Amino acid sequence: MENPQTLYSDIIKHKHHVSQSRQPMPLRSRAAQFAPFAALTGYDDLINESARYTEDMPELDESRKAELNDKLIFLLSRERPPEATVTYFAPDAKKSGGKYLTLTDRLLKFDDYRRSLLFASGIALPIQQLIDIQSPLLDALNW
Numbered sequence: 001m002e003n004p005q006t007l008y009s010d011i012i013k014h015k016h017h018v019s020q021s022r023q024p025m026p027l028r029s030r031a032a033q034f035a036p037f038a039a040l041t042g043y044d045d046l047i048n049e050s051a052r053y054t055e056d057m058p059e060l061d062e063s064r065k066a067e068l069n070d071k072l073i074f075l076l077s078r079e080r081p082p083e084a085t086v087t088y089f090a091p092d093a094k095k096s097g098g099k100y101l102t103l104t105d106r107l108l109k110f111d112d113y114r115r116s117l118l119f120a121s122g123i124a125l126p127i128q129q130l131i132d133i134q135s136p137l138l139d140a141l142n143w
Contacts, residue, residue: 054097057089058131071133071143072110072117081107084135086117088125100131 005012018024060068075081083106091098105119116124 049094052095054092054095055089055099056097057091060131068130068133071135071138074143075107075133075135075137076110078137081109082135082137083107084133086125086130086134087132088129089131090129 075084083104085102085104087100087102089098090101103119103123103125105121105123108118108120110116110127111118111124114124114126115128116126117130118124
């Protein structure tokens with residue numbers, strides 16, 4: 001391999017050419033020339049969306065549904081329904097599946113028409129999304 005100093009000895013001592021008629025390009029514009037070209041607009045967003053993890057909605061067996069039903073009847077039959085922590089499955093708006101969420105709030109009532117639990121904060125939770133329910137009142141009974 002030949003030495004670069006001898007290979008380019010005829011031009012190595014020359015000054016860098018600067019145009020007299022044109023302004024030098026700003027560094028930001030020069031850097032933009034080498035930025036990657038996005039041929040498909042939105043493709044990266046689509047890839048990121050498909051890579052986003054969602055969980056499958058669980059299927060509760062009949063005994064688990066009956067246990068949740070008994071807990072709800074017990075809690076809602078109180079004169080003033082207590083605070084409870086519910087775990088529920090929230091479906092994803094963009095793709096199949098969803099995620100598990102937890103809500104701690106005071107139960108108000110069961111809306112039979114909408115088939116949902118109503119909470120003091122105004123949230124209505126569809127009963128088919130309910131996975132688990134916990135309450136200090138249930139804990140006191142070792143339920």
